[in-house]
Amino acid sequence: MAAEKMSLAKALNESLRKALETDPKVLIMGEDVGKLGGVFRITDGLQKDFGEDRVIDTPLAESGIVGTAIGLALRGYRPIVEIQFDGFVFPAYDQIVTQLAKMHARALGKIKMPVVIRIPYGGGIGAVEHHSESPEALFAHVAGLKVVSPSNASDAYWMMQQAVQSDDPVIFFEPKRRYWDKGELDTESIPGPLHKAAVAREGSDLTLAAYGPMVKVCLEAAAAAQEEGKSIEVLDLRSMSPIDFDTVQTSVEKTGRLVVVHEAPVFYGSGAEIAARITERCFYHLEAPVLRVGGYHAPYPPARLEDEYLPGLDRVLDAVDRSLAY
Amino acid sequence: MTVESTAARKPRRSSKRTSAAKTPAKTPESSGPQLVQLLTPEGERVEHPDFEIDLSADELRGLYRDMVLTRRFDAEATALQRQGELGLWASLLGQEAAQIGSGRALRDDDYVFPTYREHGVAWCRGVDPTNLLGMFRGVNHGGWDPNTNNFHLYTIVIGSQTLHATGYAMGVAKDGADSAVIAYFGDGASSQGDVAEAFTFSAVYNAPVVFFCQNNQWAISEPTEKQTRVPLYQRAQGFGFPGVRVDGNDVLACLAVTRSALERARRGEGPTLVEAFTYRMGAHTTSDDPTKYRADEERVAWEAKDPILRLRTYMEKQDLADAAYFTALDEESEALGKRVREAVRAMPDPDRLAIFDHVYADGSPLVDEERAQFAAYQASFAEEGN
Numbered sequence: 001m002a003a004e005k006m007s008l009a010k011a012l013n014e015s016l017r018k019a020l021e022t023d024p025k026v027l028i029m030g031e032d033v034g035k036l037g038g039v040f041r042i043t044d045g046l047q048k049d050f051g052e053d054r055v056i057d058t059p060l061a062e063s064g065i066v067g068t069a070i071g072l073a074l075r076g077y078r079p080i081v082e083i084q085f086d087g088f089v090f091p092a093y094d095q096i097v098t099q100l101a102k103m104h105a106r107a108l109g110k111i112k113m114p115v116v117i118r119i120p121y122g123g124g125i126g127a128v129e130h131h132s133e134s135p136e137a138l139f140a141h142v143a144g145l146k147v148v149s150p151s152n153a154s155d156a157y158w159m160m161q162q163a164v165q166s167d168d169p170v171i172f173f174e175p176k177r178r179y180w181d182k183g184e185l186d187t188e189s190i191p192g193p194l195h196k197a198a199v200a201r202e203g204s205d206l207t208l209a210a211y212g213p214m215v216k217v218c219l220e221a222a223a224a225a226q227e228e229g230k231s232i233e234v235l236d237l238r239s240m241s242p243i244d245f246d247t248v249q250t251s252v253e254k255t256g257r258l259v260v261v262h263e264a265p266v267f268y269g270s271g272a273e274i275a276a277r278i279t280e281r282c283f284y285h286l287e288a289p290v291l292r293v294g295g296y297h298a299p300y301p302p303a304r305l306e307d308e309y310l311p312g313l314d315r316v317l318d319a320v321d322r323s324l325a326y
Numbered sequence: 327m328t329v330e331s332t333a334a335r336k337p338r339r340s341s342k343r344t345s346a347a348k349t350p351a352k353t354p355e356s357s358g359p360q361l362v363q364l365l366t367p368e369g370e371r372v373e374h375p376d377f378e379i380d381l382s383a384d385e386l387r388g389l390y391r392d393m394v395l396t397r398r399f400d401a402e403a404t405a406l407q408r409q410g411e412l413g414l415w416a417s418l419l420g421q422e423a424a425q426i427g428s429g430r431a432l433r434d435d436d437y438v439f440p441t442y443r444e445h446g447v448a449w450c451r452g453v454d455p456t457n458l459l460g461m462f463r464g465v466n467h468g469g470w471d472p473n474t475n476n477f478h479l480y481t482i483v484i485g486s487q488t489l490h491a492t493g494y495a496m497g498v499a500k501d502g503a504d505s506a507v508i509a510y511f512g513d514g515a516s517s518q519g520d521v522a523e524a525f526t527f528s529a530v531y532n533a534p535v536v537f538f539c540q541n542n543q544w545a546i547s548e549p550t551e552k553q554t555r556v557p558l559y560q561r562a563q564g565f566g567f568p569g570v571r572v573d574g575n576d577v578l579a580c581l582a583v584t585r586s587a588l589e590r591a592r593r594g595e596g597p598t599l600v601e602a603f604t605y606r607m608g609a610h611t612t613s614d615d616p617t618k619y620r621a622d623e624e625r626v627a628w629e630a631k632d633p634i635l636r637l638r639t640y641m642e643k644q645d646l647a648d649a650a651y652f653t654a655l656d657e658e659s660e661a662l663g664k665r666v667r668e669a670v671r672a673m674p675d676p677d678r679l680a681i682f683d684h685v686y687a688d689g690s691p692l693v694d695e696e697r698a699q700f701a702a703y704q705a706s707f708a709e710e711g712n
Contacts, residue, residue, distance in 0.1 A: 059523070063489065067488075071491060071492055071497065073493075094520075102467075108684055111472060167688055168688050242690050
């Protein structure tokens with residue numbers, strides 16, 4: 001297939017289809033993933049083409065979905081599990097953290113856990129409570145899990161391919177408000193490693209680091225800043241565990257300034273980790289303290305207030321100005 | 327008795343019990359008429375209309391030997407904990423029949439998902455007992471390759487493994503194999519959501535899994551009455567598969583009932599819940615003090631139902647073993663104890679850098695970075711001449 005423009009959702013669908021075609025051990029499991037194709041239609045048509053034995057509608061029980069996926073992985077299968085929404089992952093949190101993440105280490109490497117857990121996450125779609133959260137730091141904190149999030153169609157396709165092929169459990173956060181954004185997808189291009197950060201836009205005055213849904217906001221902020229004569233570099237981290245600190249370091253050594261942007265609450269968030277590590281690595285290169293822009297230490301608000309809660313163009317540009325003022 | 331009538335009566339009785347200072351001792355009768363038994367506490371063979379078993383003298387002696395050696399191993403581990411060689415030990419004392427009976431019902435290609443107390447099942451699977459002690463000594467979190475003996479690692483979080491067993495069994499069915507899977511858990515675990523979800527998934531997908539609940543009457547200090555208002559085996563009915571209560575101190579009944587449940591799974595008829603009605607004679611673990619929460623009379627009443635004694639009585643009555651057999655077994659037991667003792671004391675601490683081993687199958691730059699920092703920090707002491 002040559003390069004083609006498609007939505008992030010469609011790219012995921014194509015990637016899952018390819019995974020099912022390529023490896024008979026790949027399974028898809030979750031609530032409503034069959035006939036309905038998932039509430040976001042990411043698995044649309046897959047059960048029709050691969051059967052109920054490969055694309056499995058499950059009982060409404062998240063711990064059961066992840067726990068049985070662990071058992072299937074022990075039997076040699078490679079389950080791709082869908083959790084319907086971010087806030088619904090917590091009934092499965094125990095299985096993910098106490099079992100899935102530790103199985104390989106506990107067995108001194110004798111067991112592999114090739115399980116992918118797909119979680120549509122983040123806000124901006126006017127949803128009700130528990131449908132807009134960004135819990136990635138909770139998973140990134142746990143050793144044994146890989147935590148990734150694509151920001152565009154091409155990464156969605158390729159990162160899913162890499163996640164399925166990984167012998168480690170991967171928590172695959174899908175930016176739900178970007179599902180319908182279209183991008184160029186070349187299914188024949190060769191991707192870099194799953195954890196590798198990408199330079200989404202080059203610049204020289206300041207680095208914006210983001211992932212998932214906030215990459216687009218940061219690119220817009222960089223474009224707006226350009227009009228004021230500021231040259232902003234935008235990094236798409238792609239992976240929150242591990243984090244490609246080398247790429248961040250290279251960028252910060254060039255620009256001297258770093259602002260980290262994410263939807264999740266700033267407190268104890270991935271921005272804190274990036275700020276701390278980059279301060280250690282780049283202390284003498286930094287012209288300003290690393291700043292963070294993100295959610296507040298408050299429950300995700302009702303939809304009518306989410307535009308206040310989510311970092312938008314203005315809040316990102318405000319942080320850019322504050323950094324440049326040092 | 328119907329489920330409804332049990333449910334209607336039980337709460338009133340339970341509320342009285344919980345207001346009492348001590349839970350009254352459970353007598354054999356309190357286990358109910360549904361209890362499958364093939365060997366009475368007095369060592370008499372009895373018949374059951376649904377479960378029969380015909381074992382040779384050799385097989386009976388084998389079961390006896392398994393139970394005796396498992397008990398000896400367990401006693402040695404308890405002693406080693408008291409001597410400071412193990413950080414903790416979870417004794418199986420009293421549960422030998424439940425574990426050996428069910429364990430000997432398994433085929434090599436079956437897969438076992440244990441809790442952290444299944445030392446007798448591990449024995450049946452051929453796991454070297456010394457390998458069970460690594461996690462209790464603190465040198466590893468497992469210590470055996472689960473796929474060598476189809477015996478998964480001990481699971482500490484209560485009930486988690488019932489879902490792993492169910493998923494594994496779903497995979498067995500997908501593969502078209504006729505293996506079965508068995509998940510062990512306790513009466514306390516029956517309250518966990520994961521166990522209920524495992525029941526749901528196994529029933530919905532008709533998974534070839536046997537849920538083997540050892541109801542040893544106590545979840546640390548909490549009696550079964552704090553876990554359930556219906557007999558545990560009756561839970562299965564609500565999920566759409568059979569449940570059976572077996573005398574967990576009767577190795578023959580445990581073998582017969584588990585074998586039947588495994589065969590049912592192999593035939594593609596789905597899960598079964600087996601409740602082995604037994605008793606944990608010791609503490610929950612060596613950190614626990616059962617004298618604080620249960621009456622001595624209860625233990626005394628259960629000692630009369632000891633699984634090993636009753637089989638020995640039967641074997642002696644039937645002339646299935648002579649004094650030389652028992653003497654030889656005593657010697658084998660002592661040799662096992664000695665081997666275990668020496669193996670534990672010889673267990674080396676893991677290499678310091680093992681902290682960073684096997685975090686990820688694919689490796690991780692973050693782990694590599696921290697390993698290098700740690701190694702450099704350790705090396706700095708050597709440079710200082712310490």
